[in-house]
Amino acid sequence: MSSKSASIRQSERASAAPPPGPIVDCEDLLSALPHPILVIANDQSIVFANSAAESFFSMSATTLTRSRISEIVAFGCPLLGLIEQVQATGATVNEYGIEVATPRFSGAKLVDIYGGPLPEEPRNMFLMLQQRSMAQMIERQLTHRAAARSVSGMAGVLAHEIKNPLSGIRGAAQLLEPGLSDEDRALTQLICSETDRIRNLVDRMEVFGDERPISKDAVNIHDVLNHVRRIAEHGFGRNVRYVEDYDPSLPFVLGNRDKLVQVFLNLLKNAAEAIGEKTDGGRIILTTAFRPGVRLSLPGSDTRVSLPLMIQIEDNGCGIAEHLKPHLFDPFVTTKASGSGLGLALVAKIIADHGGIIECESEPKRTVFRVLLPMQRTRPAAVPTTRET
Numbered sequence: 538m539s540s541k542s543a544s545i546r547q548s549e550r551a552s553a554a555p556p557p558g559p560i561v562d563c564e565d566l567l568s569a570l571p572h573p574i575l576v577i578a579n580d581q582s583i584v585f586a587n588s589a590a591e592s593f594f595s596m597s598a599t600t601l602t603r604s605r606i607s608e609i610v611a612f613g614c615p616l617l618g619l620i621e622q623v624q625a626t627g628a629t630v631n632e633y634g635i636e637v638a639t640p641r642f643s644g645a646k647l648v649d650i651y652g653g654p655l656p657e658e659p660r661n662m663f664l665m666l667q668q669r670s671m672a673q674m675i676e677r678q679l680t681h682r683a684a685a686r687s688v689s690g691m692a693g694v695l696a697h698e699i700k701n702p703l704s705g706i707r708g709a710a711q712l713l714e715p716g717l718s719d720e721d722r723a724l725t726q727l728i729c730s731e732t733d734r735i736r737n738l739v740d741r742m743e744v745f746g747d748e749r750p751i752s753k754d755a756v757n758i759h760d761v762l763n764h765v766r767r768i769a770e771h772g773f774g775r776n777v778r779y780v781e782d783y784d785p786s787l788p789f790v791l792g793n794r795d796k797l798v799q800v801f802l803n804l805l806k807n808a809a810e811a812i813g814e815k816t817d818g819g820r821i822i823l824t825t826a827f828r829p830g831v832r833l834s835l836p837g838s839d840t841r842v843s844l845p846l847m848i849q850i851e852d853n854g855c856g857i858a859e860h861l862k863p864h865l866f867d868p869f870v871t872t873k874a875s876g877s878g879l880g881l882a883l884v885a886k887i888i889a890d891h892g893g894i895i896e897c898e899s900e901p902k903r904t905v906f907r908v909l910l911p912m913q914r915t916r917p918a919a920v921p922t923t924r925e926t
Contacts, residue, residue, distance in 0.1 A: 540842035547776045569840075570826060573666040576655065577620060584661060593646070593666060594639055611638040616664075619650060623662050629653030637666065638787045700739055707732040736783060738879075751890050755913040757788035758848055762823050765802045769821075774809035784825050790846055791913040796887045803880050804850045804906050811854025811904060825847040828909075844893055857899040865897055 563586065573593040576585035586594075586601040586771055601609065610616055615635050622643045623630055626729045649667040710728040717725060763892060766779055790797070805821065812819040826847045857865065866885040888895045893910040 548640055564605035567663070570665070575664045576661050578661050578666060579624060581607060581620065583609075590666075593668075616650065618656045619652060620662070620664065623652050623654065627654055627659070697825065697914065700736060703732045703736055730879070742839065746885075751793045751796060753791050753891070754791055756792045758787065758790045758825060759783055759911075761797050761801060762825070762848070763796060763807050765798060768802060769805050769809060774812075774821070775805055777809055777812055777821050778822060780822045782822060782824045784827050787825050787827055787846065789890050789913040790891075790910050792891045792910065796890070800852070800884050800908070801848070801888050803884050807880070808812070808850055808854065809905070811852050811856070813854065818853070820853050822849075822851040824851070842877070844911055846910045846912050848908045848910070849905060852904050853902050854904060856901040856904055857897070862897070862899065866895070 567585065568587045570587060571589055573590035574585075574587045575583055575590055578584050582605050583601050586598045588598075590601065591598055596604075596609065606620060607617060614637060616634070616637055619630050619635075622628075630650070630652050634649055635650050637646050637648050646668060650664065651667070652662060652664045655661045655663055668720050705731050710732075711726040713727050714722055717791055744920055762781070762783075766781075769775075769777070770779070808821050809819075812821070823845075823878070826843050826849075828847050866881050885895055888910070891910055893908060895906065897907070898905045
C-alpha cells in the first residue's frame with residue numbers, strides 16, 4: 538500500500554470522527570430560559586424543572602421532580618392529552634390558549650404550550666409553557682387607557698362645574714362660623730373638610746386629562762427604586778423587610794424620573810398596606826431583569842414594541858379579591874374603605890404614557906405587580922445584585 542493511499546484513508550477517518558460535544562450543557566440551557574420548562578419521562582414522571590417552572594407551579598424543583606405531571610395539574614387538564622400525543626407520535630405539538638390549573642393556585646392560567654421529544658433523549662420530552670397574560674396585556678392596557686380617557690373628559694367638566702361652586706360653599710361655611718354655637722360650628726367644619734376632600738379628588742382626576750406628551754430621558758431605574766424604598770422605610774413601610782434582587786447590567790429606562798417615582802411609590806405603598814401591621818414576616822421583594830425577547834404586537838396593527846426592562850414588586854400580604862382582578866386598573870376600583878380608586882388607574886396611565894405595560898398576579902400571601910418598559914440605549918447601571926434590609 539502506497540504511503541499516499543494510507544494518507545488519504547487516514548484523512549477520511551479523521552473527517553468521519555464524531556464532532557466535539559456540545560459547548561453548552563442542555564440542562565444549563567433549559568434553566569436559563571425565562572419560560573416554565575419541564576422534562577417528562579415515558580412514565581410521565583417529571584425529571585427536570587427550571588426556576589420559571591418553580592414559580593409557575595408554586596413548587597420547588599425538588600417537589601416537582603418527585604411527582605408525576607398528573608399529580609400537579611387538575612384532573613382532565615388538556616395538558617395531559619398533549620403529553621400523551623407527543624409520547625405516542627414522537628411529534629412536536631403547539632397548542633394555544635390552554636387553561637392549566639393546579640392545586641397550588643386558585644383559578645386557571647391561560648398558556649400557550651410547546652412540546653416535543655428531546656433530540657438526544659427521545660425517551661424524554663420537553664414541555665414549555667408561555668403565559669398568555671403577556672400577549673394579551675397590550676389589549677388590556679388599551680382598555681385602561683380608554684377608561685382613563687373617559688375619566689379625563691369628565692374631569693374637565695368637573696373642574697369647571699364643581700370646583701367653583703365648592704369654593705362658594707366653603708366660603709359661606711367659614712362666614713357662618715363666628716356666630717354659631719360650638720355644636721353648629723362642628724357642622725360648618727364638617728362642610729369645610731368635605732368640600733376640601735371633594736376638591737382634592739377633582740384635582741387628582743384632572744391629572745387624567747393631561748394629554749401632553751411627557752418629557753423622557755435616560756433614567757436609572759435602580760435609583761428610582763432605592764429612592765422609593767428609603768421613603769417607605771422611614772414612613773408607611775417601616776415594619777417591612779425589603780429584599781432587592783437587581784440585574785446590575787440593566788440598561789437605563791427611557792422615561793420621566795418623577796413620574797416613575799410616583800408609579801413605584803404607589804405600588805410600594807399598596808404592598809405595605811396589603812401586609813398591614815405584621816410585626817414579623819412582612820416582606821417586599823423588588824426585582825429588575827433584562828428580557829430581550831419580550832416583543833408585543835399592538836392589537837389591529839403590525840407594529841411590534843420591544844419592552845425588555847422588567848421591574849417587579851412582590852409582597853406577601855393578603856392578596857386581591859378575585860372579582861376585582863379584571864378591573865384593578867379601572868378608575869374608582871378600590872379595596873380600601875377610604876380609597877378613591879384612582880391610584881392604580883393613574884399608575885396604568887403613566888406606564889402607558891411611557892409606552893409600557895403593567896400586569897398583576899395575586900393569590901393569598903403573594904401579589905406581584907410587574908412593569909415592562911422600553912429602554913434607553915446607554916451605559917448600564919451598576920448596583921448591588923441582591924440585598925436585604
